[in-house]
Amino acid sequence: MKPAASLLAFTTLSGLGLGLLVFLSLGLPPVSGWGAFAFFAISFLLAGGGLSISALHLGRPERALKAFREWRTSWLSREAWASVTALGLTGLYALPLLFDGPRLWPIGILAAAACIATVMCTGSIYAALRAVPRWHHWSTPAMFVAYAVTGGALLAGQVTMAMALLAATGIAQFLAWRTGDARVARRFGTRNTATGLHGHVRLFERPHTGENYVTEEMVFVVARKHATKLRSIALVLAFALPLVLLALPFSHLLGVAAVLSHAAGVVVARWLFFAEAEHVVGLYYGR
């Protein structure tokens, strides 16, 4: 699938922002006053910014509000509801804190749950697509949540928890890649099932000499040959390097470096998430 810049930016930024909001809503760290202002501003910029970038992906962004309608069947619609709920609840929770007011625990807990639910919905949009066997699995939303919570712990400065999550998510990502490869080998149809024809089927001629919407969006094959290298880079940047930086004696500079390295690694991993995902329509185009 085409790794559109708007989708990379949206999933990475909103994941980090919502992850941070999970921790802030649970009082980790227990910020208030100006500290609360700074933390909540950063998280709202990331989450809200990411979500508004997602509107850029739409052909008709001016109609975006219609996306709230079909929550009964569509994960994209559920994501819209969940994100509005999450931002609303976290806002409600943050407001008294800014003025050194009380910490509304019940709202905080609900807000954290809504943030996680939003990320789960994002992952489920992809997992629901049977036509993309690499995505069509419960591990897709699970990994989205794991990434968000890991990044959130890092941004919230929860060093011990961040270290544990970095290690766990890194290993989970490695396993997810391996099982994803196996799933594609097992579940992808063949040119025989795609055409119903028997014998050896080979594409003799495409229907069109140039590209079209389908080949551009879904038959994206560039750079798949570098996948192993890019996977290693993603693991090092997103997990290994931040782990090492956190293990060193604490300094704010190292903390910032760990966050930046993690964010860069997440972008690489997200790029792979899209670029490596093969759509079964490729079978009609000679895959």
Place this chain on the structure above:
Amino acid sequence: MTDLPETTERKLGLVIDLDICVGCHACVTACKGWNTENYGAPLADDDAYGEEPVGAFLNRVHSFEVTPESGPAQLVHFPRSCLHCDDAPCVTVCPTGASWKRAEDGIVLVNEDECIGCGLCAWACPYGAREMDPSAQVMKKCTLCVDRIDNENLDPIDREPACVRTCPTGARHFGDLGDPESAVSQLVEERGGMDLMPEQGTKPVNKYLPPRPKDEEIDVLAPLLAPVADEPRGFLGWLDKALERMG
């Protein structure tokens, strides 16, 4: 409303005969023409006369080379368009309700005024049957020419999809695949019509008729045509010998 209807009264669809199709792309052109001039946003082309033309089409014809276990390779032309699936994943993923399946005849349609152009339905379709219009930025797909089949002002002969009406070889058939007595259902029955990518669980309504097996032997009469004499006799025998002698 993106819930799928539990059942549809009729199941209108196409039956495409891969034995007959000659890959002329007339159906592609007829489709593009009709759907540009009639209902909905016209099917646009970008950079139509430039270096990299791209445009929205609702029907595409691939050509495959098929080599059987034994015997020579064959060329099979393969028109690909929306199959109007009974269990259409493109409908349920739509966040706005723009993508829907008509309960009375099972046609899968897009309400272009409600479409936000998110592209998710095109991702959900295993068959690549949906294309975003490059200028209107709304999703386009085969409508089975609803504006022909529903149009009482047209001659009865024209009240079928433009691709079917135009196909010069009769490789495309249109009808109710939910009625086992219909001509299309009979054809599917007789010729062993098949589903594309059954493993995707979409339950396509459109069916494809496989190419007929090619004859292995020339004819039942062929043995009677076998040469009666291995050695030439008579005039031919004399000629054969005479030429031989000349060395």
